[in-house]
Amino acid sequence: xTESTIVIVGSGVSGMSAAVSAAQxxxxxxxxxxAGLAGASSLLDQEGLNAVMPWKNDGDSIExxxxxSIETSxxxxxxxxxxxxxxxxxxxxxxxxxxGLLFSRSATGAPLFKKLKDHSxxxxxxxxxxxxxxxxxxxxxxxxxxxxxxxxxRREGWEFLSVVIDQRGVCRGITxxxxxxxxxxxxxxxxxVMASGSYGGLCMPxxxxxxxxxxxxxxxxxxxxFLANLEFTGTGGxxxxxxxxxxxxxxxxxxxxxxxxxxxxxxxGNRLLSNLHSGFSLVDSSVHYISSLENKVSQISPDLFLEExxxxxxxxxxxxxxxxxxxxxxxxTELGDCITQYAGVNRSEGxxxxxxxxxxxLDSRLKKLNLSDHSNWRNHELLDARRFYYMLDVALAVxxxxxxxxxxxxxxxxxxxxxxxxxxxxxxxKIAFTPLGPEIEYEDIHxxxxxxxxxxxxxxxxxxxxxx
Amino acid sequence: METITxxxxxxxxxxxxxxxxxxxxSYTPGMTVxxxxxxxxxxxxxxxxxxxxxxxxxxxxxQGACGACTMLINGRPxxxxxxxxxxxxxxxxxxPLTKFPVIRDLVVDRSRFFNDLIRASSWIxxxxxxxxxxxxxxxxxxxxxxxxxxxCTFCGSCxxxxxxxxxxxxxxxxxxxxxxRLIHLLPMGRMEASQRLSIMMEEGGVEDCGHVxxxxxxxxxxxxxxxxxxRIEREVTVEAxxxxxx
Ligand SMILES: Cc1cc2nc3c(=O)[nH]c(=O)nc-3n(C[C@H](O)[C@H](O)[C@@H](O)COP(=O)(O)OP(=O)(O)OC[C@H]3O[C@@H](n4cnc5c(N)ncnc54)[C@H](O)[C@@H]3O)c2cc1C
Ligand code: SF4
Ligand code: FES
Numbered sequence: 001x002t003e004s005t006i007v008i009v010g011s012g013v014s015g016m017s018a019a020v021s022a023a024q025x026x027x028x029x030x031x032x033x034x035a036g037l038a039g040a041s042s043l044l045d046q047e048g049l050n051a052v053m054p055w056k057n058d059g060d061s062i063e064x065x066x067x068x069s070i071e072t073s074x075x076x077x078x079x080x081x082x083x084x085x086x087x088x089x090x091x092x093x094x095x096x097x098x099x100g101l102l103f104s105r106s107a108t109g110a111p112l113f114k115k116l117k118d119h120s121x122x123x124x125x126x127x128x129x130x131x132x133x134x135x136x137x138x139x140x141x142x143x144x145x146x147x148x149x150x151x152x153x154r155r156e157g158w159e160f161l162s163v164v165i166d167q168r169g170v171c172r173g174i175t176x177x178x179x180x181x182x183x184x185x186x187x188x189x190x191x192x193v194m195a196s197g198s199y200g201g202l203c204m205p206x207x208x209x210x211x212x213x214x215x216x217x218x219x220x221x222x223x224x225x226f227l228a229n230l231e232f233t234g235t236g237g238x239x240x241x242x243x244x245x246x247x248x249x250x251x252x253x254x255x256x257x258x259x260x261x262x263x264x265x266x267x268x269g270n271r272l273l274s275n276l277h278s279g280f281s282l283v284d285s286s287v288h289y290i291s292s293l294e295n296k297v298s299q300i301s302p303d304l305f306l307e308e309x310x311x312x313x314x315x316x317x318x319x320x321x322x323x324x325x326x327x328x329x330x331x332x333t334e335l336g337d338c339i340t341q342y343a344g345v346n347r348s349e350g351x352x353x354x355x356x357x358x359x360x361x362l363d364s365r366l367k368k369l370n371l372s373d374h375s376n377w378r379n380h381e382l383l384d385a386r387r388f389y390y391m392l393d394v395a396l397a398v399x400x401x402x403x404x405x406x407x408x409x410x411x412x413x414x415x416x417x418x419x420x421x422x423x424x425x426x427x428x429x430k431i432a433f434t435p436l437g438p439e440i441e442y443e444d445i446h447x448x449x450x451x452x453x454x455x456x457x458x459x460x461x462x463x464x465x466x467x468x
Numbered sequence: 469m470e471t472i473t474x475x476x477x478x479x480x481x482x483x484x485x486x487x488x489x490x491x492x493x494s495y496t497p498g499m500t501v502x503x504x505x506x507x508x509x510x511x512x513x514x515x516x517x518x519x520x521x522x523x524x525x526x527x528x529x530x531q532g533a534c535g536a537c538t539m540l541i542n543g544r545p546x547x548x549x550x551x552x553x554x555x556x557x558x559x560x561x562x563x564p565l566t567k568f569p570v571i572r573d574l575v576v577d578r579s580r581f582f583n584d585l586i587r588a589s590s591w592i593x594x595x596x597x598x599x600x601x602x603x604x605x606x607x608x609x610x611x612x613x614x615x616x617x618x619x620c621t622f623c624g625s626c627x628x629x630x631x632x633x634x635x636x637x638x639x640x641x642x643x644x645x646x647x648x649r650l651i652h653l654l655p656m657g658r659m660e661a662s663q664r665l666s667i668m669m670e671e672g673g674v675e676d677c678g679h680v681x682x683x684x685x686x687x688x689x690x691x692x693x694x695x696x697x698x699r700i701e702r703e704v705t706v707e708a709x710x711x712x713x714x
Contacts, residue, residue, distance in 0.1 A: 024595040038528030038536035097603050098594045109605040141591035148586050210527040329509040372512040373521045378572035
């Protein structure tokens with residue numbers, strides 16, 4: 001394949017994994033991100049990496065790792081993904097070691113394992129306090145390797161704006177804007193992979209990194225892509241099917257951008273592992289999809305892309321034209337405070353309704369925005385304004401999801417519904433954008449390997465009742 | 469609430485002239501330089517009371533891990549997100565790094581650095597499906613060096629501080645040499661050493677180092693770049709002799 005037909009958005013552990021694994025198979029790809037590793041919360045992940053190593057005779061097993069992952073997810077994680085992830089974990093460890101990662105070891109040279117919360121056995125490898133940083137850097141070396149070989153085209157400093165969808169509803173590429181020249185370009189592709197990270201920065205930008213605000217997912221959501229499970233702080237994301245494909249054909253999502261692996265809460269040490277696993281599993285499903293495509297992107301009229309570029313220019317202009325007295329960064333701070341206060345660890349119908357009201361207020365104040373910068377060169381304010389616009393949509397979806405889920409499960413703890421209710425809510429929350437607000441639908445979970453032990457009504461097992 | 473003055477070197481575009489603008493921002497102890505810059509975004513008004521364009525600066529991890537926010541703070545390269553204003557003398561003078569082309573205000577284009585990292589080939593060529601060669605566990609002292617060298621955030625402070633690194637020379641600088649040393653610490657990494665040493669022998673390679681040692685003082689991670697450079701110099705010498713004897 002000479003032409004780059006796969007575009008990956010996001011250069012954290014999941015995006016780099018997808019890029020490197022494609023390159024290893026000789027597939028050339030384009031890796032786009034607004035800030036490269038500087039925008040990746042992968043860099044900050046300190047939890048470590050779970051793997052049940054076959055040589056470790058301590059009674060642990062891949063089965064236990066799987067069960068504990070699913071139990072901690074409170075049965076909302078995708079069992080087939082998680083199972084395969086647990087099985088493959090030791091191979092990721094050997095691969096990472098082979099490309100030069102050094103896990104922390106004892107004086108005798110044996111790798112050290114931490115026993116983290118919710119684990120029955122010590123099975124978390126780590127690189128001192130910097131596991132995410134070290135894994136990110138080692139993958140970044142591999143990305144450079146394939147850049148030099150011409151298989152990865154890295155485009156850093158490009159802000160993802162939108163996907164390009166044809167008349168038949170098939171994703172044909174993306175538009176992105178150069179953060180310096182503010183040029184908007186399209187990147188035609190047969191498959192687009194969103195690896196744009198989580199929405200953790202919605203409330204605390206200084207904790208998860210400046211760019212991890214969920215705005216890329218928000219932009220997709222506005223274009224008709226379903227989000228899911230957002231009420232579970234930090235584990236929801238873009239809805240995907242068993243191929244990691246979204247509801248738009250040809251559009252995939254991996255890593256923390258997707259909702260597949262974590263369910264209601266993630267087992268500590270599974271996040272980096274799931275980022276690696278989802279990135280590496282993606283290649284086969286996207287290649288399979290591309291081979292089944294009747295019309296390749298090369299046969300698509302350039303007008304489709306020009307039209308989307310025009311739409312994005314127009315959207316930029318709507319921000320530049322606003323002439324009110326609201327300061328973007330004040331609004332952003334208020335949104336963060338709002339999520340923390342009303343949709344944080346302690347939430348109830350009352351607080352969530354207040355949150356909803358506040359978000360709608362911020363939305364109307366955004367119309368009276370006053371940017372200090374109207375230039376067309378490295379205009380961070382314009383970029384941030386666009387991001388904020390989408391963050392509001394995501395925030396509203398978080399609150400709506402939390403309001404309707406009248407139970408407590410994982411990281412979603414309702415003061416007014418303190419019990420888990422499997423009868424009504426052993427389900428995936430699927431969220432669709434409408435101009436009037438989020439529309440929510442519940443989807444059944446495929447309990448393929450493991451079922452809750454007592455799936456009766458509103459059972460509380462006290463061990464589930466942990467907060468946050 | 470106290471106020472503090474920021475004196476910022478500004479430039480609208482690469483080809484535009486620079487100018488200085490002062491800002492009085494509210495300040496509470498413990499605030500970082502990045503937090504002070506956020507205050508300007510919230511109130512883009514200079515110390516003469518004039519409305520102005522808010523200052524453009526780079527933000528990333530906010531936790532000292534990505535190097536994106538490096539700028540000159542009171543004349544020294546530092547990470548804005550990790551530099552607490554309390555101990556800085558006022559006014560706090562902020563300038564973009566001088567060794568890279570300015571894009572706008574405090575944002576520079578570090579692509580020369582990133583391209584040199586690709587050129588240096590500091591990686592191990594092995595794929596997911598390759599068989600395991602059996603891991604050789606490095607000694608504790610090697611592990612210690614590895615931890616140190618692998619903590620590089622690619623902030624570029626060492627390049628800023630280096631008199632040999634500038635637009636007139638093609639010197640790759642301390643961080644890139646450090647990355648080669650990092651890979652050469654590992655047995656698997658040594659397999660392609662010859663290729664990397666060739667790059668180190670070319671123009672812009674390790675021989676351009678002037679041994680001033682500013683890089684060590686500038687590095688926020690405290691990486692001993694001086695000994696990494698010395699090791700690569702030795703490897704280059706040995707390689708040259710080896711090639712001579714052919
Ligand atoms: C404080 C903290 C909070 C965390 N919160 C969560 C959480 O809520 N959920 C969770 O699953 N994990 C969370 N994590 C864990 C961590 O984010 C994941 O484990 C991380 O490894 C995810 O990797 P990733 O590759 O999916 O995304 P990231 O490593 O975040 O990478 C995202 C990439 O996408 C790019 N990008 C983002 N938006 C755009 C855009 N519009 N255009 C172009 N590029 C873009 C970024 O620049 C970056 O390169 C958190 C970690 C920390 C330290
Ligand atoms: S070696 Fe130190 S100063 Fe140089 S780029 Fe790396 S972290 Fe920054
Ligand atoms: S923002 Fe990442 S080091 Fe400062």
